[in-house]
Amino acid sequence: MKIDPQSPADLSAQIAQAIRDAIVSGRLIVDERLPSESELADQFQVSRSTVREALKRLAAQSLIRTQRGASGGAFVNRLSFPDAYSQQITTSTLLLSMNAVSFDTACEARYALERACAPLAAQRRTPDQLATMRAEIFRQAQPGLTDEAFCASDVAFHRALVDGAGNPVLSYQLAGAVEAMQPLMNMITFTERSREAIIALHSKIADALDAYDADTVDAALVELETYTRQLARDVAAKRRQAG
Amino acid sequence: MKIDPQSPADLSAQIAQAIRDAIVSGRLIVDERLPSESELADQFQVSRSTVREALKRLAAQSLIRTQRGASGGAFVNRLSFPDAYSQQITTSTLLLSMNAVSFDTACEARYALERACAPLAAQRRTPDQLATMRAEIFRQAQPGLTDEAFCASDVAFHRALVDGAGNPVLSYQLAGAVEAMQPLMNMITFTERSREAIIALHSKIADALDAYDADTVDAALVELETYTRQLARDVAAKRRQAG
DNA sequence: GCGTTTTTATTTGTCTGACATTTAAAAGTC
DNA sequence: GACTTTTAAATGTCAGACAAATAAAAACGC
Structure with missing residues (x-):
């Protein structure tokens, strides 16, 4: 999953799209846990806020759900x-x-x-x-x-x-x-x-x-x-x- | 538009829902400009980050679009x-x-x-x-x-x-x-x-x-x-x- | 040794403040 | 009057902090 920092689009939109593609194509499967927000921030070389905005976009489409606490995180959601x-x-x-x-x-x-x-x-x-x-x-x-x-x-x-x-x-x-x-x-x-x-x-x-x-x-x-x-x-x- | 700070749900989800309701019910009409992020933060008594997460949720559903710069902001989108x-x-x-x-x-x-x-x-x-x-x-x-x-x-x-x-x-x-x-x-x-x-x-x-x-x-x-x-x-x- | 309680570490949720970037309007200049 | 420069407002991004929830690990009592 790569993003282009030069692109005119918002970083959070690009990150959301990259993760969305991974889900639709099956590289991320149902109930699989995404890396934590900090880890994603490292991977994509952006701040945690930007990652969070991307995750909220996916949550709005019911593509992921989040859970707080230890062993919490963002999980690929089964679209019911x-x-x-x-x-x-x-x-x-x-x-x-x-x-x-x-x-x-x-x-x-x-x-x-x-x-x-x-x-x-x-x-x-x-x-x-x-x-x-x-x-x-x-x-x-x-x-x-x-x-x-x-x-x-x-x-x-x-x-x-x-x-x-x-x-x-x-x-x-x-x-x-x-x-x-x-x-x-x-x-x-x-x-x-x-x-x-x-x-x-x-x-x-x-x-x-x-x-x-x-x-x-x-x-x-x-x-x-x-x-x-x-x-x-x-x-x-x-x-x-x-x- | 009111939110309940005691509710278990995320504040950003509540705010997104409040704005979504305003759009669906017609209180906000197509191409109308929403208050700026800072103003919304004041209205809902939350931080700007939380407002932004709410707006990203709405953007993911094509309910709003945003524009940078003076006289920019978030606008109710006509769902094409x-x-x-x-x-x-x-x-x-x-x-x-x-x-x-x-x-x-x-x-x-x-x-x-x-x-x-x-x-x-x-x-x-x-x-x-x-x-x-x-x-x-x-x-x-x-x-x-x-x-x-x-x-x-x-x-x-x-x-x-x-x-x-x-x-x-x-x-x-x-x-x-x-x-x-x-x-x-x-x-x-x-x-x-x-x-x-x-x-x-x-x-x-x-x-x-x-x-x-x-x-x-x-x-x-x-x-x-x-x-x-x-x-x-x-x-x-x-x-x-x-x- | 086992059940209960406490601690701890991890993760998301929220807040604050700062700076960068974009953009339109206002001010200034010729 | 046309063009350029400045300015102000708004979103986009970042860094760092703390709160709250939660599960696992540790400590405790018996």
Whole structure:
């Protein structure tokens, strides 16, 4: 692992990249201990502060974890699925909020991906996942539910659907798409009428999954997508009229 | 923005989280300048080093960028699609390499997602994307091509397919799935015979996209998935026999 | 000899103060 | 007025110190 002191980039960024490369390429393996901060400072010929800044960069990406005390240090972290989920969600949320992505585009992407899970879920869904979906549908029908709670339940329902595919890689990929849409969806599901329609489609999906009926699940998801995008258009039109 | 000095977690992690929350919630907007490191140190009642470690964490997630000199400082970064792509790819690659995900599971996820793009791509693919795919097919047929180059071309072909859907959110989501599979695919496409079969299916896909024929694209992708998974099983069996 | 307690060494976490470097704006010069 | 020089502000880096956590080693009591 070498760095170039002449390079314009920050030393801490270079050091972080050198260690990152070592991890990605497998020269450093999971749970292996990195040299101590002082040793790294010696190796790279920089101060301990610079090494620390590099290590914090890696920690922010969940590539390493640190432990204090004797026989402590920095260890290569096993990137767990939950860690990857939350990074995926943060990134996706920021990407949508900062780049003027239209609701239509985001919605299309989300349902396209979700429909990809549907046939697998129709084969493999467990009774447990089905029960989760039913419970969320029941919650969504409660009269006093706030918009935020309704949307959170909506997310939980769709995550159960995705998890039904029984493929952790798919679940990980979909986490961002489903969760990042929530803030956008919050704006459009506030009337009694739209909730009713959404709940009806959720029930249709759950029934079809219950019956291992992939085609009906797909049809219901298409309906849900169409309905959601229509709702968003109506809301936008109403805004234009009012404002 | 407040932090709790009694908390067990690192101060720099807490400060990073506080600023991250401010960005995600919109209290800090794109291109806004954060207070200088000294001012932040005063606000949070910590030293400048601790503030710097927090800022490096945020920089590692592309949430801020820094600039030296007068009127420099840390600025909230617009998370661009390319930035998000590369983070997605790094995370996905590490997730697969560190978690003993079976080839079958990863392959299933990848093709499920890719098939989700196919109908859209069959409607919207541009001549330019089609030309890219043809060029990659031509390259794949060159006799002297190394395995690595073949796989890189394979990735480029599939990215063009995904981009054909004309939905940047989909392209972003798929980047991880397609690219992270490359190291795994590298191991199984080394015979002349398997290359030939793959190229034939690529041609079938390109032809079908040319004809706006979504069903044939889907069928070819299913064939490609079946063939790829079969190849992987054969390779695994041969390894068992040999080893 | 064994279990408990104390000490010690190591390592990360934090602080302080200093200097180098970069950069834009202000001041000065012709 | 255009150009050059100076200055101030900000990040980047360094060195050295102490605090806090932690595991291993040493000491102790029985």
